[in-house]
Amino acid sequence: ADIEFWYGNTGNVETAIKAQCDAFNAAQSEHRVTCVGQGSYEVGMQKAIAAYRAKNHPVLIQFFDAGTLDLLLSGAVVPVQDVLPDVNWNNYIAGARSYYETSNGKLYSQPYNSSTLLFYTNKTELEKAGISKTPVTWEEIIEAARKLKAAGHACPFVTDGDTWRVLEQFSARHGLPIASKHNGYDGLDAEYVFNTTFAAKHLANLVEWRKEGLVKLNADTKAGNYTAAFNAGECAMMEGSSGSYAASAKAFEGKYEITVGMAPMYQGYERHNTFVGGASIYIMKGHDKAEIEGAKAFLDFLRRPQQQMFFTAATGYVPVTNDVLDVIAESGEADSPKYATAAIGIESMNQPRTPDTRGIRLGFYVQFREVFMEETQKAFAGQQTMQVALDSAKKRGDELLRRFEQTYKGAKLP
Amino acid sequence: MNAIDTAIRAAAADIKLIGVTKAYDAQTVVIPPMDVELRAGEFTVVLGPSGCGKSTLLQMIAGLERVSDGKIMVGGREVQDLEPKRRGCAMVFQNYALYPHMTVFENMAYSLKVAGVRKAERAARVAAVARMLALSDYLTRKPGQLSGGQRQRVAIGRAIVREPNVLLFDEPLSNLDAQLRHDMRVELSELHRRIGATSIFVTHDQVEAMTLADRILILNKGRIEQFDTPKAIYHHPASVFVAKFIGAPPMNILPVTGDGSVLRLADGQIVAEARLTGSYQLGIRPEDIVVGIKADGHAVRAVLRFREDLGSHSVLAADLAGSVIRIATPFGADLINQSELFLNLPAARLHLFDAETGRAICGAFAAQ
Amino acid sequence: MNAIDTAIRAAAADIKLIGVTKAYDAQTVVIPPMDVELRAGEFTVVLGPSGCGKSTLLQMIAGLERVSDGKIMVGGREVQDLEPKRRGCAMVFQNYALYPHMTVFENMAYSLKVAGVRKAERAARVAAVARMLALSDYLTRKPGQLSGGQRQRVAIGRAIVREPNVLLFDEPLSNLDAQLRHDMRVELSELHRRIGATSIFVTHDQVEAMTLADRILILNKGRIEQFDTPKAIYHHPASVFVAKFIGAPPMNILPVTGDGSVLRLADGQIVAEARLTGSYQLGIRPEDIVVGIKADGHAVRAVLRFREDLGSHSVLAADLAGSVIRIATPFGADLINQSELFLNLPAARLHLFDAETGRAICGAFAAQ
Amino acid sequence: MVENARSLNIIASLILVVGMIYILGPLYLTLSTASQSYEFMLRNGLAWYPGDQLLANMASIFTETRIPIQMLNSMVVAFSNAAATCVLSFLSAYAIVYFRIRWAGVVFALILATIMLPLDIRVITTYQVASNIFSPLNAVLDATGLNGLIARIFGTPVQLELSVLNTHFGLVAPLVAHGTGTFLFRQFFLTLPKDLFKAARMDGAGPTRFLFDILLPLSRTSFAALFVLTFLSGWTQYLWPLVGASTPDMQTAVVGLARLVPDSEGQVPDFPMIMAGAVIVSIIPLAMIALLQRYLVQGLVLSEK
Amino acid sequence: MSSDSTLFSNRWLPVLLVAPMMLLIVLFFYVPIFQAFYWSFFLERPFGGGSEFVGLDNFARVLADPEFWKAGWRTIIFMVTASSLAVLVPLILAVAADRKIRLSLPARNVLVWPKGVAGASIGVVFAFIFNPFVGILAPLNSIFPGIWAPGINGTDAFITLIAAHVWGGIPFNFVILLAGLQSIPRTMHQAAAMDGAGPWRRIFDVQLPLIMPQLFLTLVLEFTESVTSAFALIDTITNGGPGGATTLLVYKIYMDGFSGYDLSGASTQTAILMVFVIILTAAQFIFLGRRVDYER
Ligand SMILES: Nc1ncnc2c1ncn2[C@@H]1O[C@H](COP(=O)(O)OP(=O)(O)OP(=O)(O)O)[C@@H](O)[C@H]1O
Ligand SMILES: Nc1ncnc2c1ncn2[C@@H]1O[C@H](COP(=O)(O)OP(=O)(O)OP(=O)(O)O)[C@@H](O)[C@H]1O
Ligand SMILES: O=P(O)(O)OC[C@H](O)CO
Ligand SMILES: [Mg+2]
Numbered sequence A: 001a002d003i004e005f006w007y008g009n010t011g012n013v014e015t016a017i018k019a020q021c022d023a024f025n026a027a028q029s030e031h032r033v034t035c036v037g038q039g040s041y042e043v044g045m046q047k048a049i050a051a052y053r054a055k056n057h058p059v060l061i062q063f064f065d066a067g068t069l070d071l072l073l074s075g076a077v078v079p080v081q082d083v084l085p086d087v088n089w090n091n092y093i094a095g096a097r098s099y100y101e102t103s104n105g106k107l108y109s110q111p112y113n114s115s116t117l118l119f120y121t122n123k124t125e126l127e128k129a130g131i132s133k134t135p136v137t138w139e140e141i142i143e144a145a146r147k148l149k150a151a152g153h154a155c156p157f158v159t160d161g162d163t164w165r166v167l168e169q170f171s172a173r174h175g176l177p178i179a180s181k182h183n184g185y186d187g188l189d190a191e192y193v194f195n196t197t198f199a200a201k202h203l204a205n206l207v208e209w210r211k212e213g214l215v216k217l218n219a220d221t222k223a224g225n226y227t228a229a230f231n232a233g234e235c236a237m238m239e240g241s242s243g244s245y246a247a248s249a250k251a252f253e254g255k256y257e258i259t260v261g262m263a264p265m266y267q268g269y270e271r272h273n274t275f276v277g278g279a280s281i282y283i284m285k286g287h288d289k290a291e292i293e294g295a296k297a298f299l300d301f302l303r304r305p306q307q308q309m310f311f312t313a314a315t316g317y318v319p320v321t322n323d324v325l326d327v328i329a330e331s332g333e334a335d336s337p338k339y340a341t342a343a344i345g346i347e348s349m350n351q352p353r354t355p356d357t358r359g360i361r362l363g364f365y366v367q368f369r370e371v372f373m374e375e376t377q378k379a380f381a382g383q384q385t386m387q388v389a390l391d392s393a394k395k396r397g398d399e400l401l402r403r404f405e406q407t408y409k410g411a412k413l414p
Numbered sequence B, C: 001m002n003a004i005d006t007a008i009r010a011a012a013a014d015i016k017l018i019g020v021t022k023a024y025d026a027q028t029v030v031i032p033p034m035d036v037e038l039r040a041g042e043f044t045v046v047l048g049p050s051g052c053g054k055s056t057l058l059q060m061i062a063g064l065e066r067v068s069d070g071k072i073m074v075g076g077r078e079v080q081d082l083e084p085k086r087r088g089c090a091m092v093f094q095n096y097a098l099y100p101h102m103t104v105f106e107n108m109a110y111s112l113k114v115a116g117v118r119k120a121e122r123a124a125r126v127a128a129v130a131r132m133l134a135l136s137d138y139l140t141r142k143p144g145q146l147s148g149g150q151r152q153r154v155a156i157g158r159a160i161v162r163e164p165n166v167l168l169f170d171e172p173l174s175n176l177d178a179q180l181r182h183d184m185r186v187e188l189s190e191l192h193r194r195i196g197a198t199s200i201f202v203t204h205d206q207v208e209a210m211t212l213a214d215r216i217l218i219l220n221k222g223r224i225e226q227f228d229t230p231k232a233i234y235h236h237p238a239s240v241f242v243a244k245f246i247g248a249p250p251m252n253i254l255p256v257t258g259d260g261s262v263l264r265l266a267d268g269q270i271v272a273e274a275r276l277t278g279s280y281q282l283g284i285r286p287e288d289i290v291v292g293i294k295a296d297g298h299a300v301r302a303v304l305r306f307r308e309d310l311g312s313h314s315v316l317a318a319d320l321a322g323s324v325i326r327i328a329t330p331f332g333a334d335l336i337n338q339s340e341l342f343l344n345l346p347a348a349r350l351h352l353f354d355a356e357t358g359r360a361i362c363g364a365f366a367a368q
Numbered sequence D: 001m002v003e004n005a006r007s008l009n010i011i012a013s014l015i016l017v018v019g020m021i022y023i024l025g026p027l028y029l030t031l032s033t034a035s036q037s038y039e040f041m042l043r044n045g046l047a048w049y050p051g052d053q054l055l056a057n058m059a060s061i062f063t064e065t066r067i068p069i070q071m072l073n074s075m076v077v078a079f080s081n082a083a084a085t086c087v088l089s090f091l092s093a094y095a096i097v098y099f100r101i102r103w104a105g106v107v108f109a110l111i112l113a114t115i116m117l118p119l120d121i122r123v124i125t126t127y128q129v130a131s132n133i134f135s136p137l138n139a140v141l142d143a144t145g146l147n148g149l150i151a152r153i154f155g156t157p158v159q160l161e162l163s164v165l166n167t168h169f170g171l172v173a174p175l176v177a178h179g180t181g182t183f184l185f186r187q188f189f190l191t192l193p194k195d196l197f198k199a200a201r202m203d204g205a206g207p208t209r210f211l212f213d214i215l216l217p218l219s220r221t222s223f224a225a226l227f228v229l230t231f232l233s234g235w236t237q238y239l240w241p242l243v244g245a246s247t248p249d250m251q252t253a254v255v256g257l258a259r260l261v262p263d264s265e266g267q268v269p270d271f272p273m274i275m276a277g278a279v280i281v282s283i284i285p286l287a288m289i290a291l292l293q294r295y296l297v298q299g300l301v302l303s304e305k
Numbered sequence E: 001m002s003s004d005s006t007l008f009s010n011r012w013l014p015v016l017l018v019a020p021m022m023l024l025i026v027l028f029f030y031v032p033i034f035q036a037f038y039w040s041f042f043l044e045r046p047f048g049g050g051s052e053f054v055g056l057d058n059f060a061r062v063l064a065d066p067e068f069w070k071a072g073w074r075t076i077i078f079m080v081t082a083s084s085l086a087v088l089v090p091l092i093l094a095v096a097a098d099r100k101i102r103l104s105l106p107a108r109n110v111l112v113w114p115k116g117v118a119g120a121s122i123g124v125v126f127a128f129i130f131n132p133f134v135g136i137l138a139p140l141n142s143i144f145p146g147i148w149a150p151g152i153n154g155t156d157a158f159i160t161l162i163a164a165h166v167w168g169g170i171p172f173n174f175v176i177l178l179a180g181l182q183s184i185p186r187t188m189h190q191a192a193a194m195d196g197a198g199p200w201r202r203i204f205d206v207q208l209p210l211i212m213p214q215l216f217l218t219l220v221l222e223f224t225e226s227v228t229s230a231f232a233l234i235d236t237i238t239n240g241g242p243g244g245a246t247t248l249l250v251y252k253i254y255m256d257g258f259s260g261y262d263l264s265g266a267s268t269q270t271a272i273l274m275v276f277v278i279i280l281t282a283a284q285f286i287f288l289g290r291r292v293d294y295e296r
């Protein structure tokens, strides 16, 4: 059958997606997929909403992590696990799986372009400042940062303070809840708790460290952006998505040496899994059997290790099924920079999990991310203390949750 | 003139205004209810002081201003709600209103084009009119490149080239020199005779009014003071207003009192015999006064104040019984200021008006 | 008028044009090199046919059109490159050019405001001028709500309220009725006397020219035909052009030939004695012709064609030796068409012009 | 202008110089960035000085993207947007100003209200309408119960369906539904001397002739200005063409250009290439400006009396 | 046209003339807007189904939300500053370009360019220009560290936005205003020159009043424009930050509705914004519109 797949990515990711579509169409003749780029996740989602209401929506739609709950409750999608019951879904690494599955463990969407948070250093610069061991804990990072600063380095550590990085991934790997009810997995009546966890302390630390000149934000850098600042050698360390690797490596080529590792922990905290970032693919309701068959075939195709490897190599996203690592190992290219983040990314997502590190299942979550950014930025700018910022972010976030709850009154979380 | 001659003659139409009123807003009632009838083919000149409503009247007939009340009939049809183009009027605007983006030729040819006249005929008719208006050299210019008088002539050409049923002229000659004015007057008069359109011509020039009009309509603050032939207007003005308005210099108006047998000036001098009692206003035209140096018969005594020499004649201004009186005379050149004048006011040339209403009183001197 | 009276008197300035030329483009030379001098405080009236360059001349003096060549001196200063506001002129535009966004009051007060005149004085001066122009009731209106004549008066008011050194009027009275024109004439004349500004006044109205002018400048196609006092212009026209241009109806021009002792008309009738030979043009004003019914003395025979009755006098048109001759007469009323007329052409009133150049030949009849 | 005021002219020139620098500064940066290499940019960020990679970057736009082809779509969208906006705005302003209609004020207000909410924030619901432009009609039929009636008589209710998504009409129509043009023409008409209208009516011109013979020629400047401005805004539209077109061959160049910016974290956009794309995409609008500039602001000197 | 003068009196022709425009506007403006307004009375799920009527609850909530009011205030401040600058700057440029000087021709060309340059590149460029370390204000920063920090200081971010907004607003307003200036009859300048007004004075006494219709047009459009189209700039330059300092209402609406799928919240804010802008525009028409009417 002829089916449509809507995706939101642009740039080189889009190029890779298109290549996969073409490959699928070339590989068999039974189905034909038309991959339609929507320019962004938001536009794709909005169009899907409008199209669904007008009943001309596609079979497959890709959507990003933070919108998972919206789709789960939409009534517009069918769980992939229901449509493709025979697939060995357990092959998916736990960190990726848990984010997109229901509270009773049924995978709703097929993880697609996946990323997670990693820690990057400019080894050359660190060595110049006399730091030979790559730091792995925040304590080590700050110590290194002080050394760098003493050595005259203007920007020891850089971040953008993004919610995903400084709150979600931090809480996850430290095993801290963001909201009650296991981040909402157990019901829409969850409430935010991050302002009371160790995350609040970490964020307050960031403020202090920034004052000390150890941590820089986007706006504090010449480049105006944390990855660009890191890539240009302006900043020596950063926490960034696995997707950053390719560009950084390219920028460093012949000039600096790069290291990449799992995101830093505070001493005394047990490491848990990081969340999966990026997006997954959903099957939309209201299509006939032939189209569903097409969708299944395409999803099967994307799941193939070769396809995942291709995608990883082309984009820097990490593979999310366990078998892929084996295939990479067999391919003999395991040390290639193409796959540099694959192993470490999977390792990070495969760390021990708790009910609080499965993922995020909170209503109007995208709006909450904005609220969080807004409030913490004010704290960084010195307009309020971090605790006040977090408290009001919690308050505003809870309001969003309550309204969401009201909007979906009677709906049951799958 | 061939092209014009061969054009279909428009049927002249009579124009009737019944209770026509115009108010821009509650305060500015420009024209109180007006009733008037213009005969088909007649040439009416509208005269009146600045701002009395002449242009407004024309625009209402043309359909460019709405009437606030009343009916306008053209050729028996009620037109006050009709569009301008259905009324068969052409108009020369006081401010020309030429199309800035069209050449002189296009300006003049436009109405013909709209009427669907063929190109060749259009060219011929415009050429003929342009010749008549001495505009042939300017046909390719745009209005912005013309002098005031030239623009005005284009405005005239634009109206007459159509040879419509009704021709409305709003001070069409005001910016032309005497010579051209004279020529244009003759041409317009000729044109009127030829196409026979009912014409209404607003002017402030009395010579124009006198020579062109079949009848003159005199307006004062939107009210009709008199509507009659030029001769009647001149010789039998219906009111002081008309009397003073027509004639240059205007008619002299003197307050008089009647004692039942004679009329006396303010200083007691007798000016005429009349069986009237009470206060009146006596009118006499400057050119009707006969000047002498010696007192004889009914002559009244006046003191010469000053003299204006106008080439063809002189105008004397003299004090008569406390009023200034003007006398037109061909030989004023020989008189000296401050000298005494003896003025003969021929009874046949005297006009009498009610002191209050200003309306003429007829037959006062009929006996003589 | 107090406010005006107490205003500082502007110093009148003489105006000199030296070789001033204006060409809009290579083909349209509107004014060929012109030299003329206007005395300080003088009132000059510019007369000329439509399109002869009157407005252009004014605009060049005002600094609104650039001169193509030559110099303009105002009060001894060379001004042709100065900004208009430095020239101390005020001007009444032929097309009014009122500010559409300002009320009548604001229009008139604007130049005072620019000049920094205090508010109270501004109000007083405008009020005075408005009264003089009968505009007091319209001060709060915008130009769009005025009649043509009212707009024109605002334009006048705007210029005179400043009492400048030089006053330029471009047909300022063309849209006013006779009465108002007359009043305005008197007012302007009075004003001129009072503020003594050097004034240039473009008009096409001869009465205006005659009554207002110290000297009249007659333009023809941008060239000066004559520049002299009204009397001189009227009585001693320097050319056929001037002779025909001034006077209404215009001077009669008849072709004559001289045989060394007398001048004869085309049909051989003798009109005057003169020791000249060759072809000439003979001029006589309509009002200088004496009409008789019987032949006597030097009278020439003419056939009456038609008669225009103008109220104050009649104009006869008659055939004389193949030309049309116009006669102004106070008692034409009694003559019948086609009747024979005997015309006496007094030698003292005859004008002789060169047949080719049209320039006047002086002293031809001096002997008489 | 009446006189040569040197001082004023110098000040005016200075103002224009400053204004042009203000305008050209960002454009220069676009160009200088477009002439750097990606590697250079990765290491140094944007640069104030130009490099030598302009042609290479432009070449890769031609070889690696569909932008050159998408410019054809942009052309169609921009041109139809400009043409339709000009014509429809002109006609509606004409009706509002020159006809004695009681509802003129209401219609004008209704049209003007469209300037108050950008397409950007009603794009979702607009998309729904575009996906079936008969949906409002259907809804009205449903809501009024008419459809029930129809269903009873004809067996089935009326459910018309016509999607204009992914069509040129669909791309253009929502852009045209905007009041700026009508407002602009209305303001212009209000400044025309009333007597011109009267004169034309005296000359026998009816609504059509007045429109074509008088109003249109006199409006040439406004027309040109509006045309250029709507062309340009049509050309640079982003969100609606992105949403309204789903296949790459319906997409416009600006959408194509924006696609060059990667969405995912840490991917540093290839700004040199993007800027090179911006330069290429801007060529046609700039040519358009240069071409029509003459008409843009040519004053129409109305000769009054 | 004054209401009393005779206009065309056809009955159906004007209907025909406005019909195409009205049809498009109803279809692509009013129907979508109606939809949005409708949602503002519901708690609407993005994919439909189970939407719940809540009456004026949404309005009550939005109006009680301090964030909404903050965004509203920012919108007003932006509106006033940005729109007046976006009219003033082109106005000054237009008055300058209206003079017959050599630069006027190239300026008429160049000043229209921003309109033709795709937005995708401009946000980045402006961010760079105002970058505190390498942008044009960097020297200032090296003297007074931290004085210019649009990434941290809300006011600085605001200024950056305004500069970009004015930059993008120049072409339209410049063209319209210059066209207006150019169509002022020459005799108006002449008359004023005769009245003793020099070129400076004429700008204020003659030129500006006479281009009132155009000025009014740009002002009205700019007012709404600054409310609405600042969106694209915020999206590319500041993302509403820092700390929400540049989150204007439109951006908030867009983010809530478009990214956050909060259709009801966004619709409610849309409705309120629309009412606000309508009141503002109506006020402009009432207070300014009447004053610009004069007859030439
Ligand atoms: N912009 C122009 N381009 C070319 N010719 C022009 C221009 N303006 C005026 N003219 C011509 O210059 C001549 C003189 O014009 P001007 O306005 O000075 O005449 P005028 O004497 O004032 O006439 P009128 O009494 O009709 O107002 C006219 O023939 C006119 O056609
Ligand atoms: N739009 C308007 N609003 C208010 N009053 C007006 C308007 N138009 C004209 N008027 C007034 O109506 C009166 C008559 O105007 P109209 O133009 O008919 O006068 P007119 O007789 O033609 O005068 P003129 O000889 O000066 O041209 C004038 O007093 C004028 O001020
Ligand atoms: O940018 P990505 O694709 O690495 O993903 C980041 C997070 O998913 C943002 O929600
Ligand atoms: Mg009038």
Ligand SMILES: [Mg+2]
Pocket: B147, B148, B149, C054, C055, C056, C094, C170
């Ligand atoms: Mg003139």
